[in-house]
Amino acid sequence: MTGNPRPTRGDYVVWRQATTRWADDDVYGHMNNARYFELIDTAVNVHLAEAVGGDIRQLPAIGVVAEVSCRYFREVGYPEPIDMGLVVDHIGNSSVVYRIGLFQGDGDEAAAEGRFVHVYIDNESRSVVQIPQQIRDAVSPLRR
Amino acid sequence: MTGNPRPTRGDYVVWRQATTRWADDDVYGHMNNARYFELIDTAVNVHLAEAVGGDIRQLPAIGVVAEVSCRYFREVGYPEPIDMGLVVDHIGNSSVVYRIGLFQGDGDEAAAEGRFVHVYIDNESRSVVQIPQQIRDAVSPLRR
Amino acid sequence: MTGNPRPTRGDYVVWRQATTRWADDDVYGHMNNARYFELIDTAVNVHLAEAVGGDIRQLPAIGVVAEVSCRYFREVGYPEPIDMGLVVDHIGNSSVVYRIGLFQGDGDEAAAEGRFVHVYIDNESRSVVQIPQQIRDAVSPLRR
């Protein structure tokens, strides 16, 4: 649809695994498109929490989602787990752009790819601020 | 982020309203990014079901989501309802591209805008097929 | 299963309506059992918020769910809305027991009935406390 090639496992830097749930599948017997974003969101936040070593929700600046998208190449669904590969495309002054590849089973080609844009805002005033240094240190190793 | 201007109510053709749920809000006290896609998805499918006048899930060709995205401009959340405006950007041979504006409260500017790409596949073989005529008739009036 | 008769519309005191979502239906084409609890939860919390006239999540004592259940009598699902009737069965020192009837369409018999037990805890210490007077005033009129 977009002309971008279908991503493969080698495109990603770090990996997580998520279990699937019966309720993930909609009436068509595959994972509902909204559910993918629960996984995409988790892949990013788990990495940040582990790399920062604390509760990122308590930092003075929090990452809010400015834009997110997903391209779907092949059906996935309950009951097998999903492998999630994470790579950072861009680190700006106040935003980070991630791509998250979702895989189910052994194939090398992604079943779906999410693109996720975090913008950092002050936890109280909600105005846009610079990426906290702890976050910058956590995402820099995810560039390729 | 994308350079596209923030959409307003006048950009959309038909409207639906969705109630929000306590569980829509995540730990930040606003609607979780994945939840928007439950609304976007519903706005499209309710229109199709009503315009076609039957259960679109039983048609020989079904629309599966090839790509979806959302830009977030302003927080929304429980408990107020969400107004969803729908417009069709493109009708191809086998795909339809929708934009869905989400509004909460009286403002004229969208709180978020989704972009939703349906591709039609055969309900059994799952190969890409032409848009069924009933669907084409249902979406043509949504162009501006 | 429990010997309790199937409830009817006359069993409830106040009413709310919730819209359904495409993603509510699971692979069996009906609302997934977990989704009912999103509606049950919302019926209670919307009533409290409106009766209290403010954000109940900011009160010094918050209601947390100690126990919840649902009996399913008839399938419901997307796309029709759900009518939710609310009644209070019991008001204790620190807990409130609600029943929530879910109806879809015109029938007099509930499609499902939830039972929902809120226990009040201090928002900071998380120890059990007395029901705040504002909440007590909000739920007393829901007794039959």
Place this chain on the structure above:
Amino acid sequence: MTGNPRPTRGDYVVWRQATTRWADDDVYGHMNNARYFELIDTAVNVHLAEAVGGDIRQLPAIGVVAEVSCRYFREVGYPEPIDMGLVVDHIGNSSVVYRIGLFQGDGDEAAAEGRFVHVYIDNESRSVVQIPQQIRDAVSPLRR
């Protein structure tokens, strides 16, 4: 609340693990009560699918949820995984009653316990039928 003692790990027969998701937590920073039922549901269905060795959704008789409940003892939430213990309390002619203990971290006491009642219905007529022999064989070893 019910007088039943708080269950411990030794009360359950088989175990599964589920990952948690960022969106599982609601505004109170703990797993929303409805989300537990996504895990409870999955614990039962994954066991059945593996024990039966096929897609239980395609059997002539399917298990639909007649009644479900959960008692909450301690908060759980994102990001740690959840251990789910499964035990069968009752096997009738057409129904199976499960209890599912949810644990997070090392403690021996359950954070929550679900009770889940499946009733078997004909996949087409939706009338109540006897438990299929394959299902009976799959759940009998879960009795204590």
